[in-house]
Amino acid sequence: MARYELVKRSVALITLTNPPVNALSSAVRHAIAKSMEHALNDPKVKAVVICGENGRFCGGADIREFAGPLRGPPLVPLLDAIEAGEKPVVAAIEGVALGGGFELALVCHYRIVHFKARLGLPEVTLGILPAAGGTQRLPRLIGIPAALELITTGRHISAQEALKLGIVDQVTEQNACELAVEFALRAVAKPLSSRRVSMLTTPCPPDLDALLEAVTMQVKRKARGVMAPLACIQAVRAAATMPYSKGIKRESELMATLFNSGQARALQYCFFAQRTAGKWTLPSGAQWNNSKPREIRSAAIIGLGTMGRGIVVSLARVGISVIAVESEKKLLETGKQMVIGMLERDAKRRGVSASLNLLKFTLSLQDLKDVDLVIEAVFEDMALKKRVFQELSKVCRPATLLCTNTSGLDVDALAGVTDRPHLVVGMHFFSPAHVMKLLEVVCGPRSSSETIATAMSLGKRMGKVSVAVGNCPGFVGNRMLKPYLDQATFLLEEGATPEQIDKALEDFGFAMGVFRMSDLAGLDVGWRVRKESGLIGPDVDPKNPPRRRQGRRYCPIPDMVCEQGRFGQKTGRGWYMYDKPGGTNAKPDPLIQNLLEMYRSRYGIQPRNISDQEIIERCLFALANEGFRILEDGIAARPEDIDVIYLFGYGFPRHGGGPMFYASMVGLERVLERLEHYHQAHPDVPHLEPSPLLKKLVACGSPPVQKWREHIKTMHSHL
Numbered sequence: 001m002a003r004y005e006l007v008k009r010s011v012a013l014i015t016l017t018n019p020p021v022n023a024l025s026s027a028v029r030h031a032i033a034k035s036m037e038h039a040l041n042d043p044k045v046k047a048v049v050i051c052g053e054n055g056r057f058c059g060g061a062d063i064r065e066f067a068g069p070l071r072g073p074p075l076v077p078l079l080d081a082i083e084a085g086e087k088p089v090v091a092a093i094e095g096v097a098l099g100g101g102f103e104l105a106l107v108c109h110y111r112i113v114h115f116k117a118r119l120g121l122p123e124v125t126l127g128i129l130p131a132a133g134g135t136q137r138l139p140r141l142i143g144i145p146a147a148l149e150l151i152t153t154g155r156h157i158s159a160q161e162a163l164k165l166g167i168v169d170q171v172t173e174q175n176a177c178e179l180a181v182e183f184a185l186r187a188v189a190k191p192l193s194s195r196r197v198s199m200l201t202t203p204c205p206p207d208l209d210a211l212l213e214a215v216t217m218q219v220k221r222k223a224r225g226v227m228a229p230l231a232c233i234q235a236v237r238a239a240a241t242m243p244y245s246k247g248i249k250r251e252s253e254l255m256a257t258l259f260n261s262g263q264a265r266a267l268q269y270c271f272f273a274q275r276t277a278g279k280w281t282l283p284s285g286a287q288w289n290n291s292k293p294r295e296i297r298s299a300a301i302i303g304l305g306t307m308g309r310g311i312v313v314s315l316a317r318v319g320i321s322v323i324a325v326e327s328e329k330k331l332l333e334t335g336k337q338m339v340i341g342m343l344e345r346d347a348k349r350r351g352v353s354a355s356l357n358l359l360k361f362t363l364s365l366q367d368l369k370d371v372d373l374v375i376e377a378v379f380e381d382m383a384l385k386k387r388v389f390q391e392l393s394k395v396c397r398p399a400t401l402l403c404t405n406t407s408g409l410d411v412d413a414l415a416g417v418t419d420r421p422h423l424v425v426g427m428h429f430f431s432p433a434h435v436m437k438l439l440e441v442v443c444g445p446r447s448s449s450e451t452i453a454t455a456m457s458l459g460k461r462m463g464k465v466s467v468a469v470g471n472c473p474g475f476v477g478n479r480m481l482k483p484y485l486d487q488a489t490f491l492l493e494e495g496a497t498p499e500q501i502d503k504a505l506e507d508f509g510f511a512m513g514v515f516r517m518s519d520l521a522g523l524d525v526g527w528r529v530r531k532e533s534g535l536i537g538p539d540v541d542p543k544n545p546p547r548r549r550q551g552r553r554y555c556p557i558p559d560m561v562c563e564q565g566r567f568g569q570k571t572g573r574g575w576y577m578y579d580k581p582g583g584t585n586a587k588p589d590p591l592i593q594n595l596l597e598m599y600r601s602r603y604g605i606q607p608r609n610i611s612d613q614e615i616i617e618r619c620l621f622a623l624a625n626e627g628f629r630i631l632e633d634g635i636a637a638r639p640e641d642i643d644v645i646y647l648f649g650y651g652f653p654r655h656g657g658g659p660m661f662y663a664s665m666v667g668l669e670r671v672l673e674r675l676e677h678y679h680q681a682h683p684d685v686p687h688l689e690p691s692p693l694l695k696k697l698v699a700c701g702s703p704p705v706q707k708w709r710e711h712i713k714t715m716h717s718h719l
């Protein structure tokens with residue numbers, strides 16, 4: 001857990017050895033304590049260097065240990081003792097120094113950093129605060145404003161920024177450990193008192209209260225309802241107003257308010273869920289660690305609409321040559337200009353040069369014969385997509401992977417029109433594709449494991465969080481969206497307004513309420529899907545009651561909104577009104593209010609007061625209920641995958657953990673009871689009928705999310 005060596009006859013070299021990130025597990029803390037004691041008591045040792053094995057200093061506390069009882073030596077006294085020791089201690093930082101790892105570096109008297117290393121206090125992203133003195137030492141070292149920013153955002157910084165801020169003493173391109181040993185030898189004769197950060201006086205700005213107030217407001221605006229950043233601010237205030245001995249107690253009290261909170265549990269769950277999602281597995285036994293992806297050097301994108309343009313940018317900026325295809329000259333030229341602009345802006349922001357040389361624009365599919373992979377991003381129309389796939393089959397070399405960016409159409413039906421169904425897979429990006437981190441990799445029944453591995457690995461290369469899902473209408477994300485949207489529109493019928501529903505969801509923590517999100521996405525997309533699926537238009541049986549379709553409750557209000565040409569932000573009108581087409585400032589529209597009133601009086605609906613609790617329960621429990629069905633159907637392999645999709649693709653608040661984790665946190669019994677209640681009140685809404693899996697889990701004593709898989713029969717997995 002930590003290796004102890006004497007080097008250069010007088011330097012104790014302590015190497016943390018806890019792969020993969022040298023986390024401070026109880027065993028590691030124990031080993032550090034023992035090694036330090038040895039070093040401080042051995043007269044041969046004049047100085048100490050602490051480093052981490054395999055080029056990684058330390059990734060912080062072992063997050064997995066947070067779930068159980070705390071064991072092993074507590075970190076604060078251990079770190080205080082290192083700082084107080086009479087022999088100079090140098091941290092040799094390579095790779096990462098994060099969280100408790102950064103706090104360990106802060107108690108060392110000197111810090112030598114490799115130029116590629118990253119440092120930071122990301123505890124806030126895990127729902128806690130840096131409680132091993134981080135909130136007390138960092139402000140003393142770099143001042144309140146800079147410390148506040150780092151601690152409340154959890155941002156990682158580069159070695160260069162750390163040097164500029166005064167956190168580290170030297171940045172090196174050499175081996176940091178070797179340099180640290182030299183440095184330690186030179187430090188032996190020097191006094192240590194000014195190197196003990198906890199003994200420094202915090203440089204305090206004259207307008208401390210105003211600064212703290214401004215940061216509090218900013219945090220509340222950015223992360224509504226999130227507790228940890230507010231606790232961080234209070235801890236930093238203590239660093240400014242109290243001596244270290246008192247500040248550290250305050251830090252510990254504040255940590256106690258967070259440590260066992262639901263938000264901390266949710267955020268820590270998200271950390272691991274995100275990593276679990278990459279570990280896809282198929283019933284055949286093929287999985288992430290036994291399926292080799294192909295190398296992709298060149299790709300083609302068909303269609304330069306909003307999605308296509310974002311995908312081109314995502315590929316080109318990671319060094320893949322891209323041929324972009326459009327059907328008309330004018331569309332090609334517009335798309336080209338937009339892609340170039342996007343890439344140039346992106347490159348400027350990242351301080352690199354735009355990879356425009358990787359791009360080629362063409363009107364001819366014939367130009368695609370040699371590419372490694374094609375992503376089709378044409379209009380969401382099955383007949384059109386089939387024509388494209390047939391054509392691609394003829395044009396591309398037999399080994400080319402054919403991918404579709406459809407947001408819900410049958411990937412296997414597309415595979416079926418090609419000469420290579422095993423090389424067909426869905427790559428469902430989210431708009432804007434160069435910004436949104438989610439990628440659903442849709443595995444058709446005939447997609448080969450190599451094809452899936454390639455799509456997953458390409459997603460990772462583009463910086464996406466890729467989740468493997470099965471093939472069904474809407475896949476995971478959009479399939480679950482339907483009951484969520486339905487509940488929102490039923491609530492409109494019953495008396496709520498779009499603003500009220502959005503506010504309840506945004507107060508819950510969603511980045512955007514359902515109606516603002518729909519306005520952003522464009523209301524015409526769903527309208528077209530409803531027409532194609534026979535819910536509206538000439539195929540509807542005239543004898544059908546007006547608010548029922550296909551034997552269940554149906555709300556036609558979204559169709560009425562679209563009939564007025566209100567397609568959302570792009571037309572300047574939707575569920576809200578905007579200053580102009582493309583505007584983003586949503587204001588309640590009296591015309592929508594009138595429409596709702598007329599609608600209710602036409603159908604004799606007496607509007608009622610609807611509580612925020614009912615809004616949250618009906619929307620979110622219906623969402624999770626569909627998630628349970630998706631698990632039963634084998635469309636998602638694990639609840640973590642569903643949660644990751646909602647966190648990264650649909651703005652579900654991280655501190656809620658995702659719809660499935662949220663359901664488990666509320667209590668599955670409670671979710672079941674509320675769904676039964678709402679289904680009784682609305683028997684014509686099948687989505688409110690509790691899923692068999694939910695009932696089964698409750699009957700089994702509501703196991704934690706991580707154990708649900710054991711209760712799912714995978715007989716008919718679609719993955």
Ligand SMILES: CCCCCC/C=C/CC(=O)SCCNC(=O)CCNC(=O)[C@H](O)C(C)(C)COP(=O)(O)OP(=O)(O)OC[C@H]1O[C@@H](n2cnc3c(N)ncnc32)[C@H](O)[C@@H]1OP(=O)(O)O
Nearest residue numbers: 020021023059060061062063064075098099100122132275
């Ligand atoms: C209870 C004792 C009291 C302690 C009091 C002091 C309190 C301190 C608070 C903290 O320190 S909280 C932890 C702060 N640190 C972090 O948030 C860092 C989290 N890790 C990362 O950001 C990244 O993992 C990384 C270090 C930047 C490396 O990224 P990379 O992409 O290279 O690898 P990953 O796939 O993310 O991780 C590999 C592997 O390691 C697991 N892991 C990473 N960090 C930790 C950790 N701190 N604790 C436990 N496990 C960790 C990760 O889950 C992966 O595991 P897998 O099994 O392969 O999925």
